[in-house]
Amino acid sequence: MNKLSIDPTNGACGAIFVAAGLFFGYQSLGQEIGTAFRMGPGYFPLVLSGILIVLGAIIAIQATRVAGEPIGAIAWRGMFFILPAPIFFGLTVRGLGFVPSLFITALIAAFASQRMRPGTAIIVALALTIFSTIVFSYALGLPFQRFGPWLSWAGV
Known part of the structure; x- marks a missing residue:
């Protein structure tokens, strides 16, 4: 069985994207969502947070497939x-x-x-x-x- 290795840079980036998307998605649920034709104030943030979650998941999955460099010094x-x-x-x-x-x-x-x-x-x-x-x-x-x-x- 292969050992699961995660590129730390992309893994952290994907996790941050997913966490930010979940946070803003949860916050947008407090607003009126509406529909695609009659958007409420929470519609656009919810859609953007969904896109952010999907992109974060893609980056996190890709982090398991490609070996990367370790995270360097913080600037x-x-x-x-x-x-x-x-x-x-x-x-x-x-x-x-x-x-x-x-x-x-x-x-x-x-x-x-x-x-x-x-x-x-x-x-x-x-x-x-x-x-x-x-x-x-x-x-x-x-x-x-x-x-x-x-x-x-x-x-x-």
Whole structure:
């Protein structure tokens, strides 16, 4: 009889997908589901959680068939910079405005890489801010403040 071996990376990924799908599927049952033609607020989350469960199961099954590499070291630096960046943006976009919040968010996220130098990070953040302002503010005409009330003292 063959010994069951599981690729730890894909096995963990599949288990996380299934667990997240079950959690959100259970949460969506508290909402009105409706039908495919008259969807309630819980319909779309339930469908997405079902897809997530199926994908997680496929990944977990595939983890038993293919031998993979062991899970390596956790990239703490990446998590330390990437995870707080969108949180910072969400907390400051109304107060600082879109342009300064996006610039600082991009600057924070840029330092997730160990090879990023401060000058390069500023250039990347500036380019991303200019591009996003052109696309979201001017091209799409989204109604948000480019500079918020927290910067009113600066005359901006």
